[in-house]
Amino acid sequence: MSAMTAPPAQPASPPPAPRRSARDSSASWRLTDRLGLAFAWLLGIGFLVVTAAIVLYMMVQGLRYVRPELFVTSPSAGFTESETGGFLDPLLGTVIVAAMAMAIAFPLGLCIAVWLSEYGRPSLLARVTESTIEMLAGTPSIVFALFGTLLFEQGALAFFSRTNDGGVVYGRSFFAAASMLALIALPLVVANVREGLQAIPAHVREASYAVGKTKLTTTRRVLLPAARPSVVTGAMLGVGRVIGDTAVIVLLLGATLRFNPAGDVPGLSQLKGTGSTLTSFVYANAPTGEANQPTKAYAAAFVLLSMVLVLNFAVDLAVRRGRRWR
Amino acid sequence: MRFVTPPPVRRLPLAGEQPATVVEPGAPGGAVATSGRRLQASPMAVERMTVDRMSIAYGAKVAVDEVSLPIRQGEVLALIGPSGCGKTTLLRSLNRLTELTKTASMKGRILLDGTDTATLEPTALRRRVTMVFQQPNPFPMSVFDNVAYVLREQASRRPRKRALQGAVQSALERAGLWEEVKGNLAHPALRLSGGQQQRLCIARALAADPEVLLLDEPCSALDPISTQVIEELIVQLREQVAVVIVTHNLQQAFRIADYVAFMYLGELVEYGPAEQVFGAPRADRTKEYVSGGFG
Numbered sequence: 001m002s003a004m005t006a007p008p009a010q011p012a013s014p015p016p017a018p019r020r021s022a023r024d025s026s027a028s029w030r031l032t033d034r035l036g037l038a039f040a041w042l043l044g045i046g047f048l049v050v051t052a053a054i055v056l057y058m059m060v061q062g063l064r065y066v067r068p069e070l071f072v073t074s075p076s077a078g079f080t081e082s083e084t085g086g087f088l089d090p091l092l093g094t095v096i097v098a099a100m101a102m103a104i105a106f107p108l109g110l111c112i113a114v115w116l117s118e119y120g121r122p123s124l125l126a127r128v129t130e131s132t133i134e135m136l137a138g139t140p141s142i143v144f145a146l147f148g149t150l151l152f153e154q155g156a157l158a159f160f161s162r163t164n165d166g167g168v169v170y171g172r173s174f175f176a177a178a179s180m181l182a183l184i185a186l187p188l189v190v191a192n193v194r195e196g197l198q199a200i201p202a203h204v205r206e207a208s209y210a211v212g213k214t215k216l217t218t219t220r221r222v223l224l225p226a227a228r229p230s231v232v233t234g235a236m237l238g239v240g241r242v243i244g245d246t247a248v249i250v251l252l253l254g255a256t257l258r259f260n261p262a263g264d265v266p267g268l269s270q271l272k273g274t275g276s277t278l279t280s281f282v283y284a285n286a287p288t289g290e291a292n293q294p295t296k297a298y299a300a301a302f303v304l305l306s307m308v309l310v311l312n313f314a315v316d317l318a319v320r321r322g323r324r325w326r
Numbered sequence: 327m328r329f330v331t332p333p334p335v336r337r338l339p340l341a342g343e344q345p346a347t348v349v350e351p352g353a354p355g356g357a358v359a360t361s362g363r364r365l366q367a368s369p370m371a372v373e374r375m376t377v378d379r380m381s382i383a384y385g386a387k388v389a390v391d392e393v394s395l396p397i398r399q400g401e402v403l404a405l406i407g408p409s410g411c412g413k414t415t416l417l418r419s420l421n422r423l424t425e426l427t428k429t430a431s432m433k434g435r436i437l438l439d440g441t442d443t444a445t446l447e448p449t450a451l452r453r454r455v456t457m458v459f460q461q462p463n464p465f466p467m468s469v470f471d472n473v474a475y476v477l478r479e480q481a482s483r484r485p486r487k488r489a490l491q492g493a494v495q496s497a498l499e500r501a502g503l504w505e506e507v508k509g510n511l512a513h514p515a516l517r518l519s520g521g522q523q524q525r526l527c528i529a530r531a532l533a534a535d536p537e538v539l540l541l542d543e544p545c546s547a548l549d550p551i552s553t554q555v556i557e558e559l560i561v562q563l564r565e566q567v568a569v570v571i572v573t574h575n576l577q578q579a580f581r582i583a584d585y586v587a588f589m590y591l592g593e594l595v596e597y598g599p600a601e602q603v604f605g606a607p608r609a610d611r612t613k614e615y616v617s618g619g620f621g
Binding site: 201203204206207208209210211212213214221222225226 | 421423426448449450451452453456457459461463464465466475476527530531533534
């Protein structure tokens with residue numbers, strides 16, 4: 001600046017001021033734009049306050065009631081807080097159900113997304129699949145739950161749950177709940193993986209074909225690694241939905257707060273039997289629930305919320321790490 | 327390399343060694359009688375590919391119309407012509423990349439060392455006839471993996487890194503990039519500069535040890551210095567592989583091409599040695615185009 005000589009006609013003119021940010025200069029905006037900006041801020045702060053209120057309230061309530069022994073004792077029947085035990089079984093149940101559901105939804109969703117994005121043929125089938133997945137995404141989980149009870153009460157699926165002496169199939173088990181929860185997680189996995197694949201420019205695929213690689217190789221070695229942030233996001237969002245769902249758990253995992261194995265094969269019997277998760281534990285212990293131990297419900301809800309928050313941070317981390325090739 | 331006969335060794339002046347006053351192609355006076363350029367095709371030039379009455383259409387629109395051309399090793403063939411004249415389509419048909427476009431239909435034959443390319447496995451063909459694109463398009467991986475990816479078998483992670491080290495280095499050396507990246511092979515390829523990325527793409531295309539190298543306007547996204555580096559590289563490479571380059575830049579075609587094919591509206595208007603096409607074009611269309619009349 002100093003090297004330049006100011007034009008003599010305007011000796012007092014200052015050097016052009018550095019461009020101010022859009023918000024600073026909003027005084028020069030049109031009225032509708034200014035109203036829009038104010039509205040956006042209002043909404044943004046509003047949602048932030050609501051979210052912060054929920055999280056803070058649950059944190060404060062939860063931290064007040066959460067005690068280490070709750071994590072290691074099973075729920076039991078009792079009249080006072082000290083008699084009703086902790087939430088070991090629901091905590092394990094949440095982990096088991098999430099793992100089982102994702103074991104179904106993740107590989108299936110990944111394959112569907114790759115097929116839809118990279119192959120898409122036969123195109124009619126692809127279109128039908130696409131709208132089916134969208135329909136699944138919009139279906140309330142209670143509908144899945146209801147369908148699940150019908151499905152798993154069929155004699156042909158007796159293996160997946162308890163059968164009583166009269167030959168009636170009970171239809172409620174970890175298998176039943178996880179398979180229906182997988183349907184809830186599936187659209188999230190498909191949508192995210194697909195989005196990630198489609199965000200990769202066409203010339204990357206072409207570069208791979210141009211050195212003699214097949215479509216499958218290109219997908220496995222170039223596209224999926226490049227889309228890894230989206231793949232991880234899809235999986236994590238799926239897990240988040242699964243561990244947060246209540247309707248399917250209440251209807252399909254049975255109303256037992258403790259593990260209630262069916263049969264006597266260790267491991268398998270637990271999965272064939274009924275149990276609970278943190279969501280159904282909260283449901284049962286909420287002030288309106290049958291167990292009505294609000295302090296336990298708050299503690300469990302706190303744990304559940306923490307799990308979801310940790311998951312969100314994990315997604316963030318994965319996305320950021322995945323960008324290191326960009 | 328897989329030659330039976332020794333590769334023809336011809337050294338043309340590199341782009342950097344050109345006289346400072348680069349003659350405008352087709353400039354008044356046709357001062358194309360440049361020093362040091364060999365006009366005749368080398369008698370040792372080996373014909374690698376033959377395009378035989380090739381027609382390509384996208385739906386009803388004919389993009390390439392009955393084009394016949396030889397492609398020889400030891401020479402750089404430049405395809406020139408105005409936008410939309412079918413040069414890129416022709417180039418992409420040489421390794422059957424046009425097949426990825428659903429609406430494309432083809433007539434005619436392309437021979438690679440006497441074999442009809444239509445009878446070859448596309449993946450095998452594309453390893454023998456590799457391609458570099460207009461935009462540098464390295465994979466979102468490390469520099470090393472970008473080259474190693476080509477060398478590995480379909481989808482397999484083997485052979486291991488150490489076994490590939492030599493081949494990766496040689497490909498990077500041939501692309502003139504080794505000295506610049508040898509210290510950071512593990513760095514992301516997308517953090518290289520545009521010119522380096524494009525040379526990485528050339529290294530990738532060379533790693534497959536191809537017989538023909540296709541270049542689709544490889545310098546159009548690059549600055550003049552990177553362009554010069556890549557042009558020098560192309561001139562060197564033609565001793566090892568047959569090089570076909572599509573370019574919009576007539577001066578570039580003039581600088582590096584031995585043979586030039588001028589296309590217009592899908593037809594091959596003129597094909598001949600660069601000196602002749604630029605200096606004494608036979609067709610009026612060519613004369614107009616190389617003297618900047620249209621296009």
